[in-house]
Structures are given as structure tokens and as C-alpha cells.
Amino acid sequence: MTVVLRLLRLMRPHAGWMALAVLLAAIVGLAQVALMATAGWFITGMALAGAAGATMNYFTPAAVIRGLAIIRTAGRYAERVIGHEATLRFVAGLRPWLFARLEHGAPGNLRGRTDGDLLTRLRADIDRLEHAFLRIVGPLAAALAVAVPSILVMAAYDRRIAALAAVLLAGAGLVLPVVLLRAGAPAAVRLTAGTAALGARLVDEVEGLAELAVYDPDGLHRRATLAASDALVADERVLSDTAALSSAGLLLAGHVLLVAVLLLGLPAVSAGTLAPADLPMLALLGLALFDAVAAVPLAVQALPAVVASAGRVFEIADRPPAAPDPADPDPVPQGTSLRLDGVSFRYPGAAHDTLDGVTLDMPAGRRIAVVGPSGAGKSTLAQLAMRFDVPQAGGLLLGDVPYGRLTGAAVRSRIALVGQRDHLFATTIRDNLLIGDPNADEERLREACRIAQILPFVAALPEGFDTFVGAHGTKLSGGEIRRLLVARALVAGRPILILDEPTEGLDPDTEARLLDALLDAPGIGSLLLLTHRPARLDRMDEIIRLEGGRVISRFDPRTTTGADAGGAHSRPGPTTRPT
Ligand SMILES: Nc1ncnc2c1ncn2[C@@H]1O[C@H](COP(=O)(O)OP(=O)(O)OP(=O)(O)O)[C@@H](O)[C@H]1O
Numbered sequence: 262m263t264v265v266l267r268l269l270r271l272m273r274p275h276a277g278w279m280a281l282a283v284l285l286a287a288i289v290g291l292a293q294v295a296l297m298a299t300a301g302w303f304i305t306g307m308a309l310a311g312a313a314g315a316t317m318n319y320f321t322p323a324a325v326i327r328g329l330a331i332i333r334t335a336g337r338y339a340e341r342v343i344g345h346e347a348t349l350r351f352v353a354g355l356r357p358w359l360f361a362r363l364e365h366g367a368p369g370n371l372r373g374r375t376d377g378d379l380l381t382r383l384r385a386d387i388d389r390l391e392h393a394f395l396r397i398v399g400p401l402a403a404a405l406a407v408a409v410p411s412i413l414v415m416a417a418y419d420r421r422i423a424a425l426a427a428v429l430l431a432g433a434g435l436v437l438p439v440v441l442l443r444a445g446a447p448a449a450v451r452l453t454a455g456t457a458a459l460g461a462r463l464v465d466e467v468e469g470l471a472e473l474a475v476y477d478p479d480g481l482h483r484r485a486t487l488a489a490s491d492a493l494v495a496d497e498r499v500l501s502d503t504a505a506l507s508s509a510g511l512l513l514a515g516h517v518l519l520v521a522v523l524l525l526g527l528p529a530v531s532a533g534t535l536a537p538a539d540l541p542m543l544a545l546l547g548l549a550l551f552d553a554v555a556a557v558p559l560a561v562q563a564l565p566a567v568v569a570s571a572g573r574v575f576e577i578a579d580r581p582p583a584a585p586d587p588a589d590p591d592p593v594p595q596g597t598s599l600r601l602d603g604v605s606f607r608y609p610g611a612a613h614d615t616l617d618g619v620t621l622d623m624p625a626g627r628r629i630a631v632v633g634p635s636g637a638g639k640s641t642l643a644q645l646a647m648r649f650d651v652p653q654a655g656g657l658l659l660g661d662v663p664y665g666r667l668t669g670a671a672v673r674s675r676i677a678l679v680g681q682r683d684h685l686f687a688t689t690i691r692d693n694l695l696i697g698d699p700n701a702d703e704e705r706l707r708e709a710c711r712i713a714q715i716l717p718f719v720a721a722l723p724e725g726f727d728t729f730v731g732a733h734g735t736k737l738s739g740g741e742i743r744r745l746l747v748a749r750a751l752v753a754g755r756p757i758l759i760l761d762e763p764t765e766g767l768d769p770d771t772e773a774r775l776l777d778a779l780l781d782a783p784g785i786g787s788l789l790l791l792t793h794r795p796a797r798l799d800r801m802d803e804i805i806r807l808e809g810g811r812v813i814s815r816f817d818p819r820t821t822t823g824a825d826a827g828g829a830h831s832r833p834g835p836t837t838r839p840t
Contacts, residue, residue, distance in 0.1 A: 455489065
């Protein structure tokens with residue numbers, strides 16, 4: 262129920278358009294009912310007048326019928342236009358609304374979500390919310406607006422007929438669809454969840470096509486995907502069966518009413534309590550009434566899937582950001598020192614702390630390497646430094662301002678990160694670099710690429726910076742991607758640079774040249790290098806060794822004798838300051 266109310270609240274800004282669409286739909290429905298009733302009365306009246314040799318004014322009823330026909334046709338057109346306008350306005354606002362919520366909380370709120378699942382929520386679930394007005398709220402409101410006056414008109418002629426019409430309408434228009442809905446609800450809910458699961462599987466399958474070609478020659482993964490698809494088709498079939506039964510029930514009830522009107526009306530005509538021309542008028546009014554509310558069973562039918570989709574949309578939209586911004590943040594600090602003070606962090610649901618009391622002091626201009634084996638917590642440290650997550654204990658400070666008083670955007674305006682799984686967009690090298698700074702000129706792009714050791718490669722490409730890199734950079738080698746990501750971070754020109762395994766996939770010569778260029782470049786401020794590789798560690802101001810989330814040693818490599826980087830990791834030299 263709360264989902265439905267929330268959905269209605271989201272529709273409120275478009276209530277004017279929606280009310281107009283309902284009004285038009287009601288006018289169309291009433292025109293249709295009045296047209297049929299008038300036509301029944303008029304044809305019978307004319308026939309009776311003809312048989313009796315009497316005259317009858319046929320101009321007025323004919324004009325009324327023509328007028329109603331015009332209202333019905335023009336109204337239907339206007340109702341479709343306005344109804345779709347209302348729906349599209351509603352949905353057009355919904356997708357950016359959801360995207361903004363996702364973006365605001367990302368990446369912490371998206372942790373554990375697959376690409377396919379997110380895509381389904383943003384596309385299929387929001388598309389289904391289109392139906393909320395067009396198929397549910399609109400038709401139900403319009404049906405009510407047509408049914409009530411129609412039954413009142415019937416009651417003015419014959420209360421028994423009106424009562425019967427009301428009972429049949431409620432039975433076939435509401436009770437039967439609700440009963441069938443209960444039968445079909447599990448299929449509707451399965452369909453919503455299944456569509457998402459199938460979307461996730463398909464995205465996975467497309468992204469893993471090469472791996473499946475190698476490891477799944479029997480096509481087990483594909484067969485499972487097809488089975489999931491078949492299950493969805495079966496659920497669709499259940500829903501269309503129940504929808505067909507609902508519609509058939511309503512049609513049947515309309516014809517039962519027609520027979521009942523004749524059975525009840527004929528004696529009344531004989532007794533003189535009902536005018537002869539009024540009987541076909543009531544019969545056709547009843548038929549047209551059932552026709553006008555034909556969309557009600559479909560509306561009831563669509564309800565569970567729409568509610569389930571709305572629930573999925575709200576669920577992801579409501580996920581709190583892992584690092585919420587303060588209500589009254591401080592401005593971006595002037596200083597560019599970065600400090601971690603006894604930071605401990607545990608991922609949700611994890612059994613142990615990934616970082617345990619980590620302290621790190623990086624005044625402006627300092628170069629620090631954090632080394633340690635795989636899983637030591639180096640990347641997690643970078644996530645916290647970027648304010649993507651908040652530690653459970655300890656704190657971080659940027660220019661002496663605690664992170665808790667800064668927005669994520671403020672922190673990130675001072676720090677650039679090259680992460681291990683950073684994304685290259687499916688566009689040109691130039692556009693990927695300009696994400697660092699859209700205003701960077703060609704000279705800045707070249708300088709960043711020069712430092713990142715990728716300039717000769719780019720210059721040798723026929724299209725240079727305008728070369729398309731493919732989805733996820735598939736047209737580049739792993740090492741080229743890493744260097745391009747470093748160049749992008751350099752283009753951003755932030756005073757603090759965090760590089761998480763920047764030289765992964767590079768040969769030793771290129772690795773050394775890249776690190777030397779970074780360490781020699783005049784414009785680079787503080788550098789935090791997260792790595793398990795020994796190259797150029799001797800040029801850093803400090804090496805911190807992390808194991809199991811704890812700092813086990815820290816030292817200045819330039820004053821530590823006899824310890825190359827690799828050895829220094831495991832056997833701290835004489836100047837080591839154990840932590
Ligand atoms: N999103 C996550 N949810 C739960 N646990 C995570 C998550 N990300 C990382 N971990 C766990 O935290 C630990 C530290 O991971 P992290 O990526 O920080 O290590 P790392 O030192 O950067 O390793 P590597 O050198 O292999 O990149 C690992 O045990 C990992 O399984």
C-alpha cells in the first residue's frame with residue numbers, strides 16, 4: 262500500500278495533465294453510452310411512429326447522435342494525446358530522478374548489484390510504471406465516472422434494472438478480476454523479478470561471450486538463460502489467460518444484462534410503466550456501459566506487476582549513500598594535506614575489518630607508497646580516501662578538515678584516483694581524457710600522455726586522439742588502458758593523485774619510465790602509490806607496508822640501507838618505525 266501511495270505522490274506534479282486525461286476519457290465514455298442509448302431510443306421511436314402513422318421530430322435526436330459521435334471521436338483523440346502527454350511527462354521525470362538517486366549514493370549504494378539488474382530497474386521497471394496511469398489510474402477513474410451517472414440514469418427508468426447492472430458491473434468488473442488477480446499475482450511478481458534476472462543474465466552472457474566460448478562448449482549457461490526465458494513466457498501466458506478470462510467475464514455480464522433488461526422491461530412495457538422506446542434505450546445503454554468499462558479488468562491485472570516494479574525502483578532509490586554528505590558542509594579546504602587517523606573499516610556483512618587502525622600522514626607534495634600482498638586492503642584505503650565509504654572508526658582529514666564536514670564532491674575536487682577497474686568510455690581517446698577536465702586543451706592532453714608514457718602510441722595511431730577505443734577499451738591492450746587512465750587523472754590536475762597498481766600490465770622498462778616521469782613531473786602534488794610491485798619504491802618519501810588491513814611497518818626508503826623495495830616489504834630496515 263505504501264508503494265502505491267508513494268507512486269501516486271510521484272504522479273502529483275502531473276496531476277493536472279492526468280486529471281484532464283481522465284476528464285476526457287470520462288467524456289468519451291459518457292458520449293459512447295449516451296450515443297448508444299439515444300440511438301436505441303430514436304430507432305425504436307421512429308419505427309413505432311412509422312407503424313402508427315404518426316410524425317416525429319427526428320432532427321433533434323439525429324443532431325444529438327451526430328454531436329455525440331463527433332464528441333466521442335474527437336474526445337478519443339484528445340484523450341489519447343493528453344493521456345500520453347501525462348504519462349510521458351511522469352516517466353520522463355522518473356528516470357532522471359532514479360538516476361540522480363543512484364548517482365548520489367554511488368558507488369557504495371550499487372555494491373553487489375549487477376549491471377543487468379541496474380539496467381532493468383532503469384529501463385524495464387520504469388517502463389512498466391508507464392502503465393500506472395495509462396492502464397490503471399486513468400481507466401479506473403474514467404470507468405467510475407461513466408458507471409455512476411449511467412446507473413443513475415437507468416435507475417430513473419427502472420430501479421431493478423439499475424440494481425442488476427450495478428451488481429453485474431461490480432461482479433464482472435471488480436470481483437472477478439480481483440479473484441483472477443489473486444490467481445495470477447504470483448506469476449506477475451515472478452515476471453517482474455524474472456525480467457530483471459534475465460536482463461542480468463543476458464548482460465553477463467554478452468560480456469562473457471569469449472569466456473563462454475572457451476569454458477562452456479556445451480552451452481550450459483545459454484541453456485539456463487533460455488530456461489529462464491521460457492519460465493517468463495509461461496508466466497506471461499498465465500497472465501494473458503487470466504486477462505482473457507476477466508475480459509470474457511465482463512463481456513458475458515454485459516450480455517446477461519441485455520437479456521435481463523429485456524426480460525424485466527417487456528412486462529413493464531406491457532403494463533405501461535415503461536415507454537416502448539425506453540426499453541431498447543436501456544438495453545443499449547447497458548451494453549455500452551460494459552463496453553466503456555472494458556479496460557477495468559486489464560487495469561486490475563496490471564496492478565501487481567506495476568507495484569512490484571515500483572517496489573524495485575524505490576528499493577534501489579532508497580539505498581542510503583555509503584558516504585552521505587553533511588547537511589551543512591564546509592567549503593573545499595585550501596590545504597591539500599591528506600591524513601588517515603586510526604582508520605578501521607569493515608565491508609557490510611564481512612566477518613573481519615578490512616582496514617584496522619590505519620594511520621597515514623601525507624602533507625602536500627609528499628610521495629607515499631602503500632605496499633602489501635593481494636587483499637591487504639590497499640584499494641579499500643583508496644575508496645575511503647575518495648570518500649566513497651566512511652570508516653567505522655578513526656577519521657580522514659583533507660587540509661585539516663575532517664571528511665565528515667566535507668561533501669564527497671569537495672573531497673574529489675582535490676583528489677584524482679586511478680583505480681584498478683576504472684572505466685574507459687566507449688568513445689575516443691580524446692573524449693576519455695577530457696572526462697578529467699572538459700576544458701583541457703590539446704597541449705595539456707599531450708603533456709598528460711607524455712608523462713603517462715602513452716603519447717608515442719597515440720601519435721602513431723592514424724586518427725590520433727580521435728581514435729575510438731571500443732567498449733571498455735577493447736581496442737586497446739591492458740597496458741595501454743592503464744596508461745590512458747593515468748593520463749586522464751593527470752588531465753584532471755588535482756593536487757593529490759592516488760594510483761592503485763598503475764603499472765599493472767606494463768613491461769619493466771615502461772613501468773620504470775612511467776614512475777620516473779610521474780615523480781619528476783613538476784606539476785604533480787602529493788602522490789599515493791598503492792602497489793605490490795617493487796619498481797621505483799626507492800624514490801618515494803615513505804613506504805608503508807600493509808598486511809591484513811594493518812600497517813606493519815613504515816620507513817623512508819632513502820635512509821634505509823640494504824633493502825630494495827621487495828626486501829624492504831618483508832624485512833623492515835634499521836630505520837623502520839613499527840606501527
Ligand atoms: N565490495 C567489497 N565487499 C566486501 N569485501 C570486499 C569488497 N571489496 C574488497 N573486499 C575485501 O576486502 C579485502 C581487501 O581488498 P582490497 O581490494 O582493498 O585489497 P588490495 O590490497 O587492494 O588487493 P589487490 O592488491 O589484490 O588489489 C579483500 O579481502 C576483499 O575480498
